[in-house]
Every structure is written in C-alpha cells, then in structure tokens.
Amino acid sequence: MTARVEHLVTSGTFSLDGGTWDVDNNVWIVGDDSEVIVIDAAHDADAIAAQIGDRKTIAIVCTHGHDDHIDAAPALRDKTGAPIWIHPDDDVLWRMRHPDTVPDDDLAHGQQIKVAGTTLTILHTPGHAPGAICLYSKDLGCVFTGDTLFNGGPGATGRSYSDYPMIVSSIRSRLFTLPPETVVHTGHGPDTTVADELDNVPDEKAE
Known part of the structure; x- marks a missing residue:
C-alpha cells in the first residue's frame, strides 16, 4: 500500500508569555491502510483517533513544544x-x-522515520522554538514544517524561546535546499511550496 498524507484541522488555544489565543491547527497523518504516524497531536485526541481508526500508530511526532501542538499528545x-x-x-x-x-x-x-514503505527525515530547524523540527519525505515530495515556515514566510519569533535570525538561518540552510517543487505542509493555514517562499524569507533582517 502506498503511503499517503491525510489532513485534519483541530481547534483550541495557544498560550505563552501570559497570553492566550484561539487557533486552528493542522494535524498531519502519514501512512497507509495499516500503519501511520501522527504529526502534531493538537487539541482533540478523540478526533485524531477517529481519523486513525484501527490502524497501528507508529509514533506521535511533535514538530515543536508549543502547547497547541502537544496538548492532545x-x-x-x-x-x-x-x-x-x-x-x-x-x-x-x-x-x-x-x-x-x-x-x-x-x-x-538526520533521524529517519519509516512508515508504510516511505521514509521521513528529521530536519532540526530552531528559531520558532529551540527544538523545532521539520519532516521531509522525498518519496511524497513534501515537507511538514510545523510553525517554522508558512505560506507567506517564517513562523513567529516574538515570544520566549524564539529567535528570528536563527529561524531565517534554519529555513535557508535546511528547507531552501530542498527541491523547489517540494510541497510545504504547515502547522497552521494553507500549503505552499519551497519555490513560492524563496522571496518571503530575507537573507538577514531583525524582526
């Protein structure tokens, strides 16, 4: 069975530095009819489990530690x-x-996760959070970027444990080296591609 990407949107809140905001999160499920991995267990474990059904879940992978991406893990x-x-x-x-x-x-x-006959490679992309990671699948032609890269540019870096020059460096060194046609599946909002974001990330700029 060929691996495929499934998409679920869940809603809840994000809290940090004394503030709380309503958010919609993308939950990504990669696998086939037998086994899957879950990327970012956000807000609603019941909805995610219903999407998984009776398939084996290999792992729950967190792109970073902000509470809206891990609250249901x-x-x-x-x-x-x-x-x-x-x-x-x-x-x-x-x-x-x-x-x-x-x-x-x-x-x-550099760690590799194998599921449903495909391999996803972990790319450490600090900046939005110190431990932010992306998952790249050459076979599927996509990268799951969490909150590191969005449709429109880099993720936010205005709160604790974030760093704007670092996120720009991560994107340029670890994501912009991927094939330009690579589809970017983000943590919030619509997809984009590596090529479409090349002009949205400056070489150097203070946020």
Missing part, C-alpha cells in the same frame, strides 16, 4: 499506545504544558 498516546517523540531542546516547553508526564523518545537531526 498524552491522551492520544493513551488511546493508541504510540510513543511521543520530540526534540530535547523543547523540553522546557513540553514541561510547561505537561509537567506530570514525559515524552517517550528524543528526535535528532
């Missing part, structure tokens, strides 16, 4: 038995949302 782990994977540099953000539970394993740059 422990509940989804309870429902599926799947391990939660996150980059260790986002441990401080994880603990803000889930002080009483821990992820199951660390993600690392």
Whole structure:
C-alpha cells in the first residue's frame, strides 16, 4: 500500500508569555491502510483517533513544544499506545504544558522515520522554538514544517524561546535546499511550496 498524507484541522488555544489565543491547527497523518504516524497531536485526541481508526500508530511526532501542538499528545498516546517523540531542546516547553508526564523518545537531526514503505527525515530547524523540527519525505515530495515556515514566510519569533535570525538561518540552510517543487505542509493555514517562499524569507533582517 502506498503511503499517503491525510489532513485534519483541530481547534483550541495557544498560550505563552501570559497570553492566550484561539487557533486552528493542522494535524498531519502519514501512512497507509495499516500503519501511520501522527504529526502534531493538537487539541482533540478523540478526533485524531477517529481519523486513525484501527490502524497501528507508529509514533506521535511533535514538530515543536508549543502547547497547541502537544496538548492532545498524552491522551492520544493513551488511546493508541504510540510513543511521543520530540526534540530535547523543547523540553522546557513540553514541561510547561505537561509537567506530570514525559515524552517517550528524543528526535535528532538526520533521524529517519519509516512508515508504510516511505521514509521521513528529521530536519532540526530552531528559531520558532529551540527544538523545532521539520519532516521531509522525498518519496511524497513534501515537507511538514510545523510553525517554522508558512505560506507567506517564517513562523513567529516574538515570544520566549524564539529567535528570528536563527529561524531565517534554519529555513535557508535546511528547507531552501530542498527541491523547489517540494510541497510545504504547515502547522497552521494553507500549503505552499519551497519555490513560492524563496522571496518571503530575507537573507538577514531583525524582526
């Protein structure tokens, strides 16, 4: 069975630095009729589990530790038995949302995740958060960027644990080196492509 990308939008809130905002999050499921991985278990474990159905969940992969991307992860782990994977540099953000539970394993740059006959490669892309990662699939011609790169440019860096020069460096060195036709599946909002974002990320600029 050929791997495919499935998309679910869930709604909730994002809280950091004393503020709370309503947000819609993209949840991405990659796999086939037998097994999947979940990218960003946001807000609604029941809805995500319903999308998965009776398929085996290999892993719940967190693109970063902001609460809107991880809030449903422990509940989804309870429902599926799947391990939660996150980059260790986002441990401080994880603990803000889930002080009483821990992820199951660390993600690392260059790590490969295999599901349904396809391989996704972890790209460490700090800037929006210290442990932000993207997942690139050459076979599927796409990259899952979380909040690192959106349709329109880089993710936000105006809050704690973020850094604008770093996110620009990450995008230019780790994402803009991918084939220009690569589809960018983002953490919020519509898709884009690497080619369409080349002019939206300046070489150097203070936010």
